[in-house]
Amino acid sequence: MQLFYNSNLDLSISQFTFPAEESKHIVKVLRKKEGDMVYITNGVGYIFDARIIVADPKRCKVEIVNTTKKHPKRYHLHMVVAPTKMNDRFEWFLEKATEIGVHEITPIICDRSERKVIKQERMQKVIQSAMKQSLQAYLPKLNKAISFKDYMKEPQDGLLFIAHCDDGEKMELKRRVAPDKDITILIGPEGDFSGKEIDTALKTGFLPVSLGENRLRTETAAIFACTVVTIINNG
Structure with missing residues (x-):
């Protein structure tokens, strides 16, 4: 099964024409022909089973024959992560x-961030590709990059955690996470959060957590945190 993505699909649409690039991929690369099935998600929970009625490499047309609604998870994981100096490392994090x-990702610009600008369109494409590859019906929300100071002014809810390298009492993340709870986790840049940022986060209600004894790269720490939350909720 290969999954395609189009945000404009909804239950009112009975026929759909793929854009030229995807039409060429379907007909020329996948060698699909009239009568073959393809599958599309709109990124908000629906999977559309579609039969090809016009196998044109420039305008592949399909008819929707069945629709399935995938129920969302009972928790919401929001990763707030400082972009890495090397772009490909942050893209790797987004993909994995x-x-x-x-469910949601916010790039956060910190005092010690070496990268302060991200290419939103490029990052969005990475996420879309990973969603399709992993056959998921929900597209994670990618927020625009925001400064740490401004992010701390936004309303916060659910379980709030910050992973930092400073000394102090911390509990392991896996002992803090509770199933079916909304969770936000802050992961800092290569040089870690500044002392001022840590103090601000703690005063805002974020609890300090440990990701283990080893010191991890930003993207590794973020993936480790995602994995812990997912295992606890799906275990």
Whole structure:
């Protein structure tokens, strides 16, 4: 099964024409022909089973023959992560977090961030590709990059955690996470959060957590945190 994505699909649509690039992929690469089935998600929980009625490599047309609604998870995982200096490492995080099952991602610009600008469109494509590859019906929400200071002004709810490298009492993340609870986890840049940022987060209600004895890269820490939350909720 290969999954395609189009955000415009809804229950009112009975026929759909793929754009040129995807039409070429379906007809020329996958060698699909009239009568073959393809599958599409709109990223908000629906999987559409579609039969090809026009196998044109420029305008492949399908008819929707069945629709399935995938129920959302009972928890919401929001990863707030500082972009890494190397772009490909942050893209790797986006890809793997999507495959694991993150629901929302916010790039956060911190005092020690070496990368302060991200390519939103490029990052969105990485997430879409990972969603399709992992056959998921929900597209994670990618928020625009925001400064740490401004993010701390936003309303917060659910379980709030910050993973940092400073000394102090911390409980392991796996002992803090509770099933079926909304969770937000802050992961800092390569140079970690500044002392001021840590103090601000703690005063805002974020609890300090440990991700283990080893010091992890930003993207590794973020993936580890995603995995812990997912295992506890799906175990």
